[in-house]
Amino acid sequence: MKHWNALAAIAVAVACLSTPAHADKLDDIISSGTLRCAVVLDFPPMGSRDADNNPIGFDVDYCNDLAKALGVTAEIVETPFPERIPALMSGQVDVGVASTSDTLERAKTVGFSVPYFAFEMVVTASDKSGIKSFDDMKGKTVGATAGTFEAIALEKQVTEWGAGEFRPYQTQADVFLALSQGQLDATVSTSTVAQANVKTGNYPGIAVVGKAPFDIDYVALFTNRDEYGFINYLNLFVNQQVRTGRYAELFEKWVGGEVPSLTVPNAYR
């Protein structure tokens, strides 16, 4: 009888050791040794490719930092804007480091961290259009990258104006191509993206003409909505990036200028 008790005790102990109560995503990432980040690589300076086709940019560095903090290797999974959610939900990536605006509508589907970056919106216009400010865009043909915060806001604005046309293009590159070809009169994009693209010289005849009066576009890391453990880690990670000065360092490296504040005045979060 004693034998059986001892055997049962061993069996229970082994069972407990080999099957943890509940392995969450954070555990899965640590045990797999790889952190797979969805990054948009058509969105300089946040994500793009260098001359050797290697992914570079703010988001790429941010993913690498996160992987380093977790003690795993980072894997950058190129993900166009519209494919961020399918990539996450089908388990191809663990986290989105993809300049994703944390709207309430989207938060019903995915779980967001606290904001890790903030964009200001500017108007970039073609020289021929004669547009000098945001209000000049009324009645003109304008466009933006489909699925982005600014595209949603701009489309709403065009509907409100009741004049002009809004065109969403699939990639940021197509928007600037259409703009420099004269197919679009103006676009609204994040100031970082606008400056980076104008600076390349690939798109002649366009210039940043002014600010767009949209809310500041806070972007957050995202993962599955129910992965509280991981979201908690992401929040702390974002906080640490700011605290240690790494956020400012990355901002200086990729964007330059005044580092945007990630906190909202007079609010808890």
Place this chain on the structure above:
Amino acid sequence: MFSYKFQWNQAFARLPQMLDGALITMQIAILSMVLGILLAIVLTVFRRSGSRVLSGIATSWVEIARNTPALFQIYMAHFGVATFGIHFNPFTSLLIGITFNNAGYLAENFRGALKAIPETQTRAGRSLGMTSNQAFGYIMLPQMLRIAFLPMTNQMVWAILMTSLGVTVGMSTDLYGVTQALNALTFRTFELFALAGVVFYVIVKLIQFAARLIAMRLFRY
């Protein structure tokens, strides 16, 4: 791995917007078919004209339309021609792209259909005093269109499905464009695209049903 709770009511709430998009999709497909058939007849005539220039034009058209991706053709109709300073809005670009593709494929269908009509019929027509053009117009053309009817339905279905490529040229009012815009807004990717898939399926089924009704009349002899 797949942890996602489907919220179908979120997608159904957007169905009216998607159906508005479906109308635009049908509009483009029907227009592109009508224009495509007319152009394909012109290409067929070009090919039979005996002129090296005309048949060269027709052959290159068919070759490009059939051997390059439809995506490329639509992209070229927007960004390609713009490098020459010609600007089309997304609707027109998509229409041109699909029409170009339709005409190429249909011209090839028509060529096959013509081969199925015995050459003796033309000769019979000519011996009755018809000119070569009359023989083609009155004898060959109607039969060609009838023989090619089923391939034409096929192309119509293909035209409906090709409208989904319009998003690459900034199209946002067709079924696929609307779905993608809604997806950006809500991130309800799976529900919205599944619903769009069903709407596409229903449209195509309706077209096939209509085609069968027409075919019953057309082939009743």
